[in-house]
Amino acid sequence: MSETHATVNPGAPVFPPGRYGRRREPGRRRPVLRALLVVALLAALGLGAAKLYSQYGDPDYRAEVITYTGITDSRVLVDFRVTVPPGGSATCLLRARAHDGAEVGHSEVTVTAGPGRRHVTARHEVPTTARPFIGEVLRCRPAG
Structure with a gap:
């Protein structure tokens, strides 16, 4: 016997019997597989x-x-120390600043x-456009 509008809840779809195969159980999930995929993705990243x-x-x-x-x-004369790989060289950027913080x-x-x-x-002289208050090393990177 086929389902009719009288035997089906309103709003539920009506499918012909045997036509679309077996329906999946709602709520059937694979949390272990999902967790393993997340762990593998995080490890790769x-x-x-x-x-x-x-x-x-x-x-x-x-x-x-x-x-x-x-000064x-x-x-301003800046004396500084740089750590490099053994026998290596580095290019360093030195800066002089005024008392108000402006770069001079x-x-x-x-x-x-x-x-x-x-x-x-090393010791290096930084030429300035005004009287400096401080001399500093901003950064060092591989020379080249």
Whole structure:
């Protein structure tokens, strides 16, 4: 006997028997499979991030200001130390700022470590357009 409008709840679709196969159970999910896929995706993203950081990150180039001296109306001498890979070289950007924080001069300098050495100590004069208050190293990157 086929279903009629009198035996079916209003709003429910009516399908001919045997025509569309067996219907799936509602609410049947696979949480373990979904969790494994999320874990695999996160692991792949983590490995990709680690590879890119090791390839393009430059944690070996660190600079620190030792002192800044020789302050006049037109210059400041900056003594700084740079950590580089053994025997490597770095290009550092030095900056001089006035008392109000405005940049009054900057200079780029390349330093090279001796064979087998990782630390370079250098002194560089930064020319300025006004009297500086401080001399600093903004960043160092591989020379080239």
